[in-house]
Amino acid sequence: MQSETKSRVDQLTAPSGHPVAALRFEGDIASTSKDAVLGAYQSLPKETTRLILLDFTGVDYINSSGIALVIQLLIEAANASQKVYCFGLSTHFTKVFTMVGITKYAGIFPTQAEALAAL
Amino acid sequence: MNELKTTTVEVRLPTRMGYEKVAMSTAASVAKLMGFPEDRIEDLKTAVAEACINAIEHGNRLNEKLSVGVVLRAEPDALEVKVIDDGTGIGKKPAKPDIDRKLHGEEDPRGMGMFLIQALVDEAEWVTGLDGKSSYVRLLIKLDKDAE
Numbered sequence: 001m002q003s004e005t006k007s008r009v010d011q012l013t014a015p016s017g018h019p020v021a022a023l024r025f026e027g028d029i030a031s032t033s034k035d036a037v038l039g040a041y042q043s044l045p046k047e048t049t050r051l052i053l054l055d056f057t058g059v060d061y062i063n064s065s066g067i068a069l070v071i072q073l074l075i076e077a078a079n080a081s082q083k084v085y086c087f088g089l090s091t092h093f094t095k096v097f098t099m100v101g102i103t104k105y106a107g108i109f110p111t112q113a114e115a116l117a118a119l
Numbered sequence: 120m121n122e123l124k125t126t127t128v129e130v131r132l133p134t135r136m137g138y139e140k141v142a143m144s145t146a147a148s149v150a151k152l153m154g155f156p157e158d159r160i161e162d163l164k165t166a167v168a169e170a171c172i173n174a175i176e177h178g179n180r181l182n183e184k185l186s187v188g189v190v191l192r193a194e195p196d197a198l199e200v201k202v203i204d205d206g207t208g209i210g211k212k213p214a215k216p217d218i219d220r221k222l223h224g225e226e227d228p229r230g231m232g233m234f235l236i237q238a239l240v241d242e243a244e245w246v247t248g249l250d251g252k253s254s255y256v257r258l259l260i261k262l263d264k265d266a267e
Contacts, residue, residue, distance in 0.1 A: 031136060061140065063168055064232040071221050071228040078222060092161035099238055100231055101218025 003027040003061075005036035009044065012053070012112075014119040020051045022112070026058035029066030037069040038076075046080050051119055055112065057088030067100060074105050087115045125194050132171060132187040134179040139171035142189045142202070149191050150198055153262060162239040163198070163260050169232040170202040170256045178204025178254060188255075197241075200258040208247030208254035209233075 006026040014020050023040050027033075044052070054070070056062075062070075077084045087109040089097060094108055102108075109115035130145050132138045146167045150160045171187055179185040188203035216234050220226035237243045242259035 061168075063139075063165075063172060064235060065172070065229065067231060068227075068229040071218070075222055075224065075228070090161075092158065092165070096165065096235065099235070100216060104218055105222060 031065035174204035178206030
């Protein structure tokens with residue numbers, strides 16, 4: 001019933017010259033999305049990945065279990081001294097991420113270009 | 120659907136994760152017919168989804184022999200949603216989630232459903248049935264939140 005979560009990784013370069021790993025999600029983010037969210041994150045090389053962008057452009061349903069996966073990703077990223085940013089969230093999920101406090105640990109930008117420009 | 124009368128819509132969901140989206144869509148359709156603005160419909164969808172997930176996971180404990188009832192009552196000035204399961208209700212409401220504690224591993228990353236429900240609708244109450252064998256959460260979202 002839930003639409004399967006797909007994810008892929010793109011390697012980008014910010015205008016500042018910093019390398020950035022973009023994790024692009026598609027589908028629902030729910031309890032069944034562990035591999036797509038944490039698995040994709042854990043596939044990034046820890047030694048060389050310092051900046052991570054989470055792309056939610058293709059996501060239209062995130063429930064509390066999905067938010068918990070994002071928080072687990074933030075915990076692992078914080079432990080690895082990585083910085084995480086999000087973009088492509090709908091107005092509603094931007095509000096929800098703000099309400100639960102995610103914005104304290106992950107900057108939220110409307111678009112990829114705005115996120116990259118800030119890095 | 121502008122006439123001032125009460126309309127009830129009922130949905131019965133299987134106790135299976137993912138089916139909360141059926142209740143979400145139904146609630147969104149009713150709210151749209153009532154004239155709720157898009158942002159409030161999004162709030163309602165998340166609150167209804169979280170209430171159904173709690174009913175599936177905690178109320179019915181993923182027992183597929185049971186079902187979750189969703190009753191939507193459209194009134195002239197508000198939409199009431201009851202999500203009914205066969206559980207014994209919640210013992211006590213969990214504390215408001217603390218992102219700092221979560222990030223430092225002092226609090227489970229999960230456990231935000233009830234917080235989201237309360238934050239996104241105008242009224243939310245958890246009620247245990249008199250027989251102790253069923254319980255429901257009642258949500259209320261007002262059509263004109265600022266008219267009070």
